[in-house]
Amino acid sequence: MYSNKAVSDWVNEMAGLTKPDTIVWIDGSEEERALLTEEAAASGEIELLNQEKLPGCIYHRTAENDVARVEHLTFICTSKKEDAGPTNNWMPPEEAYDKLGALFDGSMTGRTMYVVPYLMGPAASGFSKVGIELTDSIYVVLNMRIMTRMGKVAMDYLGGGADFVKGLHSKLDLNPERRYICHFPEDNTIWSIGSGYGGNVLLGKKCFSLRIGSFLGKTEGWMAEHMLILGVESPEGKVDYLAAAFPSACGKTNLAMMIPPQYARDKGYKVWTVGDDIAWMRIGEDGRLWAVNPEFGFFGVAPGTSMKSNPNALLTTKKNTIFTNVALLEDGTVWWEGMGTPAPEHATDWKGNPWTGGVSAEKAAHPNSRFTAPAGQCPCISPEWENPNGVPISAILFGGRRAKVAPLVYQSFDWDHGVFVGATMGSETTAAATGQVGIVRRDPMAMLPFCGYNMGDYFAHWLDMGKMIPNPPKIFNVNWFRLDGEGHFIWPGYGENFRVVKWILDRCKGDAGADESAIGYMPKPEDIEITGIEDEVNLDTIRELLSIDKDSWAQEIENQKEFFSKFDRLPEEIRAQQQKLAARLGL
Numbered sequence: 001m002y003s004n005k006a007v008s009d010w011v012n013e014m015a016g017l018t019k020p021d022t023i024v025w026i027d028g029s030e031e032e033r034a035l036l037t038e039e040a041a042a043s044g045e046i047e048l049l050n051q052e053k054l055p056g057c058i059y060h061r062t063a064e065n066d067v068a069r070v071e072h073l074t075f076i077c078t079s080k081k082e083d084a085g086p087t088n089n090w091m092p093p094e095e096a097y098d099k100l101g102a103l104f105d106g107s108m109t110g111r112t113m114y115v116v117p118y119l120m121g122p123a124a125s126g127f128s129k130v131g132i133e134l135t136d137s138i139y140v141v142l143n144m145r146i147m148t149r150m151g152k153v154a155m156d157y158l159g160g161g162a163d164f165v166k167g168l169h170s171k172l173d174l175n176p177e178r179r180y181i182c183h184f185p186e187d188n189t190i191w192s193i194g195s196g197y198g199g200n201v202l203l204g205k206k207c208f209s210l211r212i213g214s215f216l217g218k219t220e221g222w223m224a225e226h227m228l229i230l231g232v233e234s235p236e237g238k239v240d241y242l243a244a245a246f247p248s249a250c251g252k253t254n255l256a257m258m259i260p261p262q263y264a265r266d267k268g269y270k271v272w273t274v275g276d277d278i279a280w281m282r283i284g285e286d287g288r289l290w291a292v293n294p295e296f297g298f299f300g301v302a303p304g305t306s307m308k309s310n311p312n313a314l315l316t317t318k319k320n321t322i323f324t325n326v327a328l329l330e331d332g333t334v335w336w337e338g339m340g341t342p343a344p345e346h347a348t349d350w351k352g353n354p355w356t357g358g359v360s361a362e363k364a365a366h367p368n369s370r371f372t373a374p375a376g377q378c379p380c381i382s383p384e385w386e387n388p389n390g391v392p393i394s395a396i397l398f399g400g401r402r403a404k405v406a407p408l409v410y411q412s413f414d415w416d417h418g419v420f421v422g423a424t425m426g427s428e429t430t431a432a433a434t435g436q437v438g439i440v441r442r443d444p445m446a447m448l449p450f451c452g453y454n455m456g457d458y459f460a461h462w463l464d465m466g467k468m469i470p471n472p473p474k475i476f477n478v479n480w481f482r483l484d485g486e487g488h489f490i491w492p493g494y495g496e497n498f499r500v501v502k503w504i505l506d507r508c509k510g511d512a513g514a515d516e517s518a519i520g521y522m523p524k525p526e527d528i529e530i531t532g533i534e535d536e537v538n539l540d541t542i543r544e545l546l547s548i549d550k551d552s553w554a555q556e557i558e559n560q561k562e563f564f565s566k567f568d569r570l571p572e573e574i575r576a577q578q579q580k581l582a583a584r585l586g587l
């Protein structure tokens, strides 16, 4: 169907290994979507939802042992161990090819191999990149169709070239003992076996756009980051953009689609979504940093998404959406905890069991259940979201889930200090990856699970970029998750985060004041607008949210040092920044 020798040679080679019964080349057409949907529904791989209430929507349950990314089974396979660095699992490339090759051998016998060409980034952009994923899962194909620009558009972009990321995926038997996600940055290759879940198998997302992407960014002089991108339009109609890195399930989709509070809407402020998870950033001709969302859809966390918390996300999922591991209702619609509607009396839970709620009941939807929805359906999608040059970034935000220590917001003194702030990010773990939830772990730039090379070199790349960007964004840290003595969130969060974003963008324009503290510039309490939330938040609440507890920070620095002690290639500047911070704190 397509004529590209490099592609067909490689497809033949991989088909020789995996031995599928048939090979289907994906073109991305509507007829193809309908056929694949029908086939997957007939085999039970998916269920059609109520087509009147949720047109074009389907439902899928993954295996019970396969509901999140598996970081302990994810490997960076560089020829030298040091190039993978202290924070990645490493396997020598030959060993990985042998080990996974043995598992892939015949893994598609009795199945169809789908050849899925896809493009990361807009078709009109010279910065976009092509991947091809070979997979034996229709669910993967249908997801890739939403998450990427899939099919003919990608092959047209590639033309006769050979510059594409080679992705191979097989579900095999979904046995965690035979599950591996291996990246070969030196070969532009990704091999994923034994999983059928999200980030493990939608290879355009974390595997390509971040792990391979970050490696390419380092070599080619750009940045691949785990960041949302949003624009804030002022009453005068000028739009300022920011990018924000928060770890998985820490609020990127929510911030990207937030609705400003009433007082700001009354003045004429609007928020536009460019992306909710990944940003590819380059230096523009004007000397600013420009960001593109390489994705085409949202793979968002369902639980907690309601008309109150994130109406734009909920409205995006009303048609043409894939729901994974949420609860299924009798009328063929879906439900999850925190959807804002009462718990159903009867449902089928994410495991396929009858669910009737009650106090001791398990959750009906898995905490990491997700929706896959086309970005173009989002009510607040930015008119610039497919701009081939991206959008110019005024501010970069780092943030995590911290019950204590990190204040609501502070600004770094300069780029290098900002890199230090990103490098020392910490966050409580969430259900987006398997493992214990709620433990504080260091997660530099929200990239700990996604950096495709030595993280010390990654920090150095950030520092180098700062020297190369004539007019760099200002860097901030935010924390929406501080808790009071009773374990309640002190800050209302969600749309109210606009109040903090407003101070940030005013700082970028030189329109807002700040106090200098030991950790950075901080707003004066009265700089955070509280009109409309006075019954929840007063100036004392803001003071509490902005407070810096010296003992906790002393402990924090010790914890950072312990993390950095694993690093073999930590840039001197990072250590110097840490000493300066300790000195400013009087430690």
Ligand code: GTP
Binding pocket: 246, 247, 248, 249, 250, 251, 252, 253, 254, 255, 276, 277, 299, 300, 301, 303, 304, 305, 309, 432, 480, 481, 489, 492, 493, 494, 497
């Ligand atoms: P990934 O898709 O895994 O990268 O996650 P994400 O960073 O996009 O996180 P998302 O916006 O989906 O939010 C994850 C969870 O955090 C949801 O349960 C939200 O309800 C909750 N959340 C998001 N923003 C806020 C906030 O401002 N305050 C509080 N308390 N919770 C929030």
Ligand code: SPV
Binding pocket: 068, 069, 197, 198, 199, 200, 205, 206, 247, 248, 249, 277, 299, 432, 433
């Ligand atoms: C994340 O975990 O950061 C996600 C979901 O965005 S996944 O695609 O599974 O990585």
Ligand code: MN
Binding pocket: 226, 247, 248, 249, 277
């Ligand atoms: Mn993510």
